[in-house]
Amino acid sequence: MLENISMTPIRLTTPVTDDIIKQLRIGQKVLINGVLYTGRDAAHAKLVALIGNGQELPIALKGQIIYYAGPSPAKPGRIIGSVGPTTSGRMDLYAPKLIALGLKGMVGKGKRSPEVIEAIKQYNSVYFAAVGGAAALISKTIKRCEVVAYPELGPEAIYRLAVEDFSVIVVNDTQGGDLYEEGIKMYAATS
Amino acid sequence: MWLSVLLQINEEGNTIKPINVVDISQAVAKLCIDANYFLDQDVLSALQKAYEEEISLTGKEIIKQIIDNADVAKKEEVPMCQDTGFAVVFVELGQDVHIEGGSLEEAINEGVRRGYTDGYLRKSIVGHPLERVNTGDNTPAVVYYKLVPGDKLKIIVAPKGGGSENMSAIKMLKPAEGVEGVKQFVLDTVLAAGPNPCPPIIVGVGIGGTFEKAALLAKESLLRAVDTPNTSPEIADLERELLISINKLGVGPQGLGGRITALAVHVDVFPAHIASLPVAVNINCHASRHKEIIL
Numbered sequence: 001m002l003e004n005i006s007m008t009p010i011r012l013t014t015p016v017t018d019d020i021i022k023q024l025r026i027g028q029k030v031l032i033n034g035v036l037y038t039g040r041d042a043a044h045a046k047l048v049a050l051i052g053n054g055q056e057l058p059i060a061l062k063g064q065i066i067y068y069a070g071p072s073p074a075k076p077g078r079i080i081g082s083v084g085p086t087t088s089g090r091m092d093l094y095a096p097k098l099i100a101l102g103l104k105g106m107v108g109k110g111k112r113s114p115e116v117i118e119a120i121k122q123y124n125s126v127y128f129a130a131v132g133g134a135a136a137l138i139s140k141t142i143k144r145c146e147v148v149a150y151p152e153l154g155p156e157a158i159y160r161l162a163v164e165d166f167s168v169i170v171v172n173d174t175q176g177g178d179l180y181e182e183g184i185k186m187y188a189a190t191s
Numbered sequence: 192m193w194l195s196v197l198l199q200i201n202e203e204g205n206t207i208k209p210i211n212v213v214d215i216s217q218a219v220a221k222l223c224i225d226a227n228y229f230l231d232q233d234v235l236s237a238l239q240k241a242y243e244e245e246i247s248l249t250g251k252e253i254i255k256q257i258i259d260n261a262d263v264a265k266k267e268e269v270p271m272c273q274d275t276g277f278a279v280v281f282v283e284l285g286q287d288v289h290i291e292g293g294s295l296e297e298a299i300n301e302g303v304r305r306g307y308t309d310g311y312l313r314k315s316i317v318g319h320p321l322e323r324v325n326t327g328d329n330t331p332a333v334v335y336y337k338l339v340p341g342d343k344l345k346i347i348v349a350p351k352g353g354g355s356e357n358m359s360a361i362k363m364l365k366p367a368e369g370v371e372g373v374k375q376f377v378l379d380t381v382l383a384a385g386p387n388p389c390p391p392i393i394v395g396v397g398i399g400g401t402f403e404k405a406a407l408l409a410k411e412s413l414l415r416a417v418d419t420p421n422t423s424p425e426i427a428d429l430e431r432e433l434l435i436s437i438n439k440l441g442v443g444p445q446g447l448g449g450r451i452t453a454l455a456v457h458v459d460v461f462p463a464h465i466a467s468l469p470v471a472v473n474i475n476c477h478a479s480r481h482k483e484i485i486l
Contacts (some may be wrong), residue, residue, distance in 0.1 A: 007248055007249075007252075019289070027249065027447075031247075069273065069435060070273060070313065071273050071313070072269075072270050072273045072275060072312055072313040073270075073311045073312075073313065074311070075269065075311045078269075081269065081270070081273065081311060081313070082264070082270040082271070082272060082273045083273050084268050084272055084273050084274075085199070086354065087272070087351075087353070087354050087357070087387050088297075089387065101234070109354070109386055109387070109389065109445065109446075110354075110385070110386045110446070111385055111386060111387070111446075129386070129445060129447065130311065131253050131256045131257065131260075131445055132272075132354065132386075132389035132445060132476070133257060133260065133271065133272045133389045133476055133477055133478055134256045134257055134259075135260070135261040135270065135271065135272045135273045136260050136263040136264040136267065136269050136271055137256060137259055137260040137263050138260075138271065139269070153275075154314070154325060155313050155314075155315075167256075168349040169249065169447060179447055179448070180385060180386055180446055180447070182448070183249075183443060183446070183447045183448020183449070184303070184385075184442055184443070184448055185246075185443070185448075186247075186439040186441070186448050187246075187247060187441035187443055187448045187449050187450060188439065188440060188441030189439035189441065
């Protein structure tokens with residue numbers, strides 16, 4: 001099925017709806033426009049603690065996309081430092097709770113747990129990969145940046161990023177597809 | 192005055208060369224910044240070759256993004272990756288060098304502090320592995336010392352990212368498992384790592400020694416330029432064979448499927464105990480950051 005994937009990217013603007021998310025398929029290239037919220041382990045732990053206590057979150061998750069990233073400091077005169085994806089697996093324990101609250105997408109790198117993949121299917125969400133280590137290039141697609149929660153966490157704070165054509169690839173879709181599984185199957189040499 | 196003259200000469204009549212800690216800090220600061228901003232030519236060449244050889248279109252585009260990223264980082268003098276790493280420092284201290292003005296290790300840490308602050312590099316170190324409060328200046332560095340003949344001080348700074356370090360592994364094999372056991376462990380480790388260490392990766396393998404020696408061999412092998420095989424023809428053959436096998440796994444750039452999973456495999460060996468066959472696999476991301484200076 002991967003052979004038929006077009007290399008022409010799909011443009012997507014946040015906040016996103018279930019209808020749009022349901023059309024996405026693994027291997028598709030997507031250009032995200034609108035807003036991405038950053039979040040790493042420390043911020044996720046805080047968000048999930050609030051959910052556990054029935055308290056309001058500092059960001060409205062419905063229809064939004066979280067980017068697993070912690071930027072390097074911005075040089076003077078720059079919007080943001082270098083900001084590539086971090087390993088998503090560290091957020092696996094927390095992600096299903098956010099997906100259940102309406103989180104429509106996650107951007108990171110690396111495999112997700114069966115629980116996250118199941119939550120993606122159940123609640124119509126999607127997991128995208130950005131290119132790990134392409135952080136200087138990625139930073140050029142970020143047009144505005146502000147801290148919206150947990151400034152005390154430094155690079156691990158939650159930033160609201162305004163992005164233009166932020167390039168990602170669909171890895172886990174609502175159909176249960178997993179590009180990490182399919183990609184390796186397609187290219188593993190049989191000899 | 193006689194005393195000061197005497198102090199400059201050691202027992203073999205060689206001159207003692209003084210090196211001041213201020214110069215060491217300055218050199219380390221620059222190495223931290225340069226390693227994070229500027230991709231080495233050997234890695235760039237390997238990426239260009241990988242771009243030609245990759246058959247997956249997505250994989251090809253990823254490699255292109257990685258090459259473009261290096262170009263942006265170089266031109267704009269910003270870090271290639273936001274994870275600017277743990278500062279791992281290898282010191283080769285000539286026996287005829289005298290460090291002046293303070294502690295060598297403190298001078299290295301001062302260099303890291305300054306490099307990570309002045310270079311706008313991310314501070315990624317927590318002061319305690321369980322309490323996890325950021326030290327705020329990326330110190331302390333992890334420092335390894337080697338005493339060597341001569342009057343030079345060589346410093347290598349190799350910033351190591353968490354993503355690739357976390358996928359590294361070590362195993363104490365039975366000697367009977369031999370080279371086949373080693374190969375299997377390397378392949379298993381790379382396959383299990385999948386997309387996490389940011390492939391295409393550089394795979395460092397240490398075989399022999401003790402538990403910690405094997406790990407250090409693996410790490411040190413990553414300091415070699417990617418187009419340089421081991422000087423032993425047998426080990427160079429093993430490196431080639433492992434690279435071919437790894438690139439048949441199908442993991443590909445960023446683990447999304449493809450032929451180019453690794454740019455290079457570096458193997459270093461050391462004598463082993465009659466009862467032991469340790470093997471360590473230290474994975475480096477596609478940036479393979481390290482810079483050195485000789486003072």
